[in-house]
Amino acid sequence: MARSEVSDVDVFWRAPGLRRERLYGYYFIAPAVLLLVAIIVFPLGHAFSTSLYRIRGLRSSFVGFDNYAKVLADDAFWHSLGVSLTFTSICVVLHLVIGLGLALLLNRVRAFKTVLRIAFLTPWMVAPAISAIIWVWLLEPQFGVINYLLREAGLITTYQAWLGIPNLALGSVIAVDVWRGVPFIMLLMLAGLQGIPKEQYEAASLDGAGSLQQFRHVTLPNLRYLIIVASTLDLIYTIRHFDIIAVMTGGGPVDSTEVLPVLLYNTAFHGNRFGEAATIGVLLLILVLAFSAIYIRLLKPGSATEGA
């Protein structure tokens, strides 16, 4: 057989041991890579290519980066980015503070431990769209239970349109997201708390440290790495948030809750501007990738932030 006729298979089987093993590895991961290409790389590539076209229904024309210039010059995009950052930062901080508080509480509780854990996890287990619909009815201005309870308690005198006034609407969707997002952080923190050696608390106690000092000098340093990772993950998740806001307010009133994913949806399906919607998607992806880069850096072995 001439040298040029040697097949790839022959090359593979004649390869030295280590090289052959490496090639084996490529073959083994090939199905996963193909799957990822099909479900992630191809759609991303398609979205990027869509962002280079002016699309009206089934008609399209290549416009290069015009959509990027248009979107970046549009006040609606910057307003939406502002809403996204406000929504995300408040939600992430509240998830963390309340989640850590509940984890500390659950870590100390002796009775009904399992029941309480399941109870606290329930909001996280309900599908976001379903919980959003439930909250829409709870917050309904004329018939809603929230208004009824507040009125009965004498806390309000007139019906509040919780989802009808910009600040209240933003506050309401943040509250619902916090209600839904806290359990996940709580679960992570609880796992972290249970991994802290008891000896550290005993030693601190012997040194005369009170509860607050133990929290500050033992608990927090041990959870530091987990807190950073959980917050970064939460940030990446929350900034992409769509379902709760889409169901509860659709971005309104007057765009007060129009986070970037909702702006993207409204641009595509209400505005019929798929090219611009894809552009918003690509810009959102860049934002998420920036946070993901931080996350990957934090996960690197030997990262300075590693604590627990």
Next chain:
Amino acid sequence: MRTTLTLLAGALMGATGLTAAAQEPVTLQWQTANLTEEQFQPIMEQLLAEFQEANPNIRIEPIPVARKDHWTKFVTAAQAREAPCIVSVQVPTAAYNGYLMPLDEFYRGEPEAWQNAWSDEVLAAAQFEDELYGLPSWGGIYGEVYNSDLVEKAGLDANDPPKNWNEYLEWAKALTTEEQWATVVIGGPTDTTTRILLTWIWSNGGEAFNEDMTEATFASDPKSLEAIKFYLALATEEGVAAPGATTINYLEQTNLFAQQKIATMRNAYWGVAKVVIDNPALEGNVFVTAPPAQVENAPTVATLTADSISSNCEHPEEAWEFVKFSNEPKWALLRAQVANWMPLRNDLAELPEVQADPMLKEFLEIGRTARTYPLPHPAWAEISQDDVVKAVQEALLEPERTDEIFQKLDKDVTAKLNDY
């Protein structure tokens, strides 16, 4: 011998295949915003059963989808060239986008008497760039619907309903109590907000757009701006409208009316069917009048729903068969009687069944001066669902800025109207 057997087998297989192909029914999907609505269920079931019986080779598969997801689902499917064959969507926007098939050839292929059942004006509302993209099926004429009991309780005379804005405001004040409001101002995120706003603008002789739809005139037409201010003031100044206007859509409006929390609603005939289903005690206890107006023969909104065929439909002839069947007088009449959807055929108005229904008759009377909706522009879906809604919401929240808000709306919408 072997050759003969092969030929025989081939012939048999071919014949079987032909028979199977001949018997294999064509399946067509059908999607409208209303298939999940309770008042339409009995008609839909009967319609499908009878069509199936008459056309055993065509099977219709309804696609149930919630009203608010209807357009999104359709567009997503249309972009993938997988849209249901038979659809009812906003004609100008869908036709402009290439999602629909022109129907002129089918329509003109029908007998003239059949074609004449639709007036030119009604057909025009289902046309885009002079081509017909839908067969007008049913509509909704917007009137002012009152709860008779609440009107009587307030000491008002149902036989002398408000004819102009001042009378309407007097009634509204009388109908507002500790327990209830007179009405709602609709400012929620659907195009119902725009429909109702247009009825008010037109009731004052105002115009929201110029004739060729190249310019928005919400603020630049003084009559239009005056109407907008009067209407929104019902919620912001007069206190006669239920709170939370920026979240109120058709659903909230009809819920409030059914629960007798409001005494009057600007709605179409189907709204009456909905409130009676929600609260059977209202049966026979509602009446309708023309919306109060400041000018003679003021038009109201008459929404038009047309049955269209998607551009990707592989069996348009069969789809047209269904479109024709579902628009026969029998079904148009049933839709009117059971679901309260107004017939658009002009050969039904004089039928005894229509004449025997006083409310249907009244709606048809109100509709004599109505203008068709949606307005004929491909950007209409966005303008009606987003731009106008946002302006109404802003003006409800900051009434002192109403002029400025609607001036900006004129500017933004005019730009959109000319970007196509």
